[in-house]
Amino acid sequence: MIELRHVSKSFHKRDSVVEAVRDINLMVAPREIVAVIGPSGCGKSTLLNMIAGLYAPTRGAVVYKGARVSDVNTDVGYMTQKDNLLPWRSVRDNVAFPLELAGVPKPERAERASRVIAHVGLQGFEERFPSELSGGMRKRACLARMLLYGAETALLDEPFAALDAQLKLAMHDLMLRLARENKQTVVLVTHDLMEAVTLADRVLVCTRRPATVALEQRIDLARPRDVLNIRFSAAFKELYDALWERLRVEYHEEPV
């Protein structure tokens, strides 16, 4: 489905060159959920930008369904770290925006938007504008927009970072359920190991910048998963500990 072949990306900042990603190889199968984890600022977001076709890799190739990604990849839904809500639109109109672009008639898109807004716990805020919402609520609106869009691949950049613990669990559950229903492939960037192991089929541990894959770990936990209780199982703990051992090295080496 998604294939990264020896992908590297450097940015030029005036005279200096910053290498964000170095020689990453990755294959994501259809309907697979892959979590990418690593220290913040290591180039994980760059990875998603390249899959979305917003950045071209400096070296190597990004291949999506057999075709090289050379322009904006419209088969993916991308939830960026920054909330990209249109400030002059209400929550409802923002969430329904992709449907509006696709030409879905107004009553239908309002109805579908309301349903997904309720899913993310924003009912009652449909007519509010983004500037009137908290950061976490804006995130949820973005999530709702992406869920409603139902793209075949979802790229999520720390989607649950600004949420409180209870809401985070509910969102995890919602994401897994909708990914299954919509037969979605998901690439999830996070710095929360618990979240990564709970959600993913496979976890990639990235090194500090430039990001390379330090460890790839299959998560063979049965699906559907109970996002609340899975963390207490012995299998979960084993996987978590193994990943943490490797991840710790990345944090440990960081100058304090």
Added chain:
Amino acid sequence: MTGPDARRDHPAAAVDDAPADHKAARKAAGSGGMLACQILLGLAILLIWQGASGRLVDNFFISNPIDVFRRLAGWIVDGSIFAHLWATVYATGMGFIIGSVLGAALGVWLGVARNAARLVNPYLNALNALPKVALAPLFVLWFGLGIESKVALAAVLVLFLVFLNTFAGVREVDQDLIDAARLMRATRAQVIAKVILPSALSWVFAGLKISVPYALIGAVLGEMIAANRGLGYLVQFSGSQFDAAGVFAVLFVIALLAVGLNFLVEIVQHRMERWRIVSR
């Protein structure tokens, strides 16, 4: 087009103006004492003027308030002032409408078409640096002595201001929002209509607001250069007749017109207030 500073100047200035204007208006209206003082100040100036005229300064140069009032009253009674007033209002209004539509369209187009913008950039800079008033003889040549040449002059002044603001507004649009829309399969037309235009709208409005007085300037100047109607013509005509009272009377009418236009802009802006908050 004239460097980032010049581009930013206009909307920023217009936006900063707005709250100050409101505050001043509210203060003046809120305290009756201040209003009374303002009226007293006006009366005092008129009295000093009346007293100085013929004593300190020759009446020929500065006339006096009573003569000015008589002249004005005469024009109003015989109705001759209204034809001139209407000519100026019409030229200002038409010039404003034509200039803002063309300016906004050009701004959006060049804001979106980066290569075209780079291509014409030096020429636009040169045109913008040119005092547009100097185009007046050309417009007389093209559009004749009638009202069309005044409309054209007003329109050109408005066009550049609205264009610069719109262009800057389109360039300021958050690229992340455009990327997000493109990922959601927005066509180019949809990106322009649903992301770029709404996002640039506050800039366009700022441009419209500051260009209103310029439309009036264009119309009046056009009338001063060559016309047989309009307030600008009347100033010119009175001056050439050595009629200081007439000049002052027309200036008073032009000032009233300008204040009226500003008031109109204030009302429109007030209605936009909700939208402004939203767009932030």
